[in-house]
Amino acid sequence: MDEIIYMNLETSPSLLLFVFFGTVTVITALSVIFQKNPVVSAVSLVFTFFSLAGIYGIMGALFIATMQVLVYAGAIMVLVVFVLMLLSQRAETMSRYRKHPIRLVLLTVFVIGFFFLLYSALTTGVPHSEQMGKGYENAEYSFPIQGTATVNAKGNVATVGASTYLDYLLPFEMISILLLVAVLGAVILAKKKLTEIDQTKDTVL
Amino acid sequence: MNPVINGIPVHYLLGLAGILFSIGVLGVLIRRNIVIIFMSVELILNSVNLVFVTFSKALSHINGETIVFFVMAIAAAEAAVGLALVIAIFRHKKSTNVDELQSMKW
Numbered sequence: 001m002d003e004i005i006y007m008n009l010e011t012s013p014s015l016l017l018f019v020f021f022g023t024v025t026v027i028t029a030l031s032v033i034f035q036k037n038p039v040v041s042a043v044s045l046v047f048t049f050f051s052l053a054g055i056y057g058i059m060g061a062l063f064i065a066t067m068q069v070l071v072y073a074g075a076i077m078v079l080v081v082f083v084l085m086l087l088s089q090r091a092e093t094m095s096r097y098r099k100h101p102i103r104l105v106l107l108t109v110f111v112i113g114f115f116f117l118l119y120s121a122l123t124t125g126v127p128h129s130e131q132m133g134k135g136y137e138n139a140e141y142s143f144p145i146q147g148t149a150t151v152n153a154k155g156n157v158a159t160v161g162a163s164t165y166l167d168y169l170l171p172f173e174m175i176s177i178l179l180l181v182a183v184l185g186a187v188i189l190a191k192k193k194l195t196e197i198d199q200t201k202d203t204v205l
Numbered sequence: 206m207n208p209v210i211n212g213i214p215v216h217y218l219l220g221l222a223g224i225l226f227s228i229g230v231l232g233v234l235i236r237r238n239i240v241i242i243f244m245s246v247e248l249i250l251n252s253v254n255l256v257f258v259t260f261s262k263a264l265s266h267i268n269g270e271t272i273v274f275f276v277m278a279i280a281a282a283e284a285a286v287g288l289a290l291v292i293a294i295f296r297h298k299k300s301t302n303v304d305e306l307q308s309m310k311w
């Protein structure tokens with residue numbers, strides 16, 4: 001397998017693009033956790049999401065790339081930045097770890113070891129890695145319609161859509177109920193109690 | 206199993222996903238700001254999405270990409286509830302530092 005990989009490591013443009021987007025992903029992800037100002041962390045996270053969308057695009061998963069930009073870089077980051085602005089953050093100190101550099105070093109060593117365990121588990125533990133997937137091709141999915149022969153869905157978006165609505169219809173409906181419950185829970189959690197309104201009228205929130 | 210996706214070896218993609226997951230875990234461990242811990246959890250979810258898409262392409266099986274869609278929906282629900290909790294806790298404690306949120310400490 002290694003020979004195949006090294007044979008293909010010529011200057012293909014998709015590999016160069018992957019290296020670029022991967023570098024941007026790692027640098028901005030490090031920036032997320034090491035910046036002192038939470039708003040700068042949020043902006044770095046937006047860049048991480050966009051470069052991950054680029055990687056999905058290179059791999060040919062166009063639906064996922066679009067959803068990454070719409071859902072993560074759009075909706076979730078707007079929510080996070082909105083809450084950050086609402087909370088009047090101070091720049092946080094990491095003094096607890098500056099005072100104990102040994103603890104920071106130990107944590108970093110632990111996380112690096114954790115990475116190698118994770119990587120080896122991922123690369124060796126693929127189930128059924130020798131056989132191809134059944135019933136699906138990468139950009140084509142055939143499904144039966146009543147009274148006709150099978151119909152092919154072609155292209156990435158149509159394939160993902162057919163798989164969602166034919167094989168995963170019940171999880172899809174359950175996701176909609178979950179989102180409804182989450183929105184109701186968020187409203188109940190974030191609203192003030194009626195009796196507290198008079199007492200907290202002069203505070204910030 | 207197809208070891209190269211569009212000229213990108215699967216090892217590289219899995220390595221990038223592992224690096225992202227580890228950065229997310231490090232962020233959860235060293236930061237004390239509850240919103241940044243939240244962003245680190247988003248990084249972890251994104252690395253899992255990358256692994257799903259990689260195996261979906263490598264095994265020529267579309268189910269991985271379908272599951273990524275569900276992961277995104279659950280991440281959106283988690284963001285709504287988690288940030289509402291952050292606002293409720295901030296209103297109660299006037300702080301977003303997790304070291305000061307120890308009323309449930311046993």
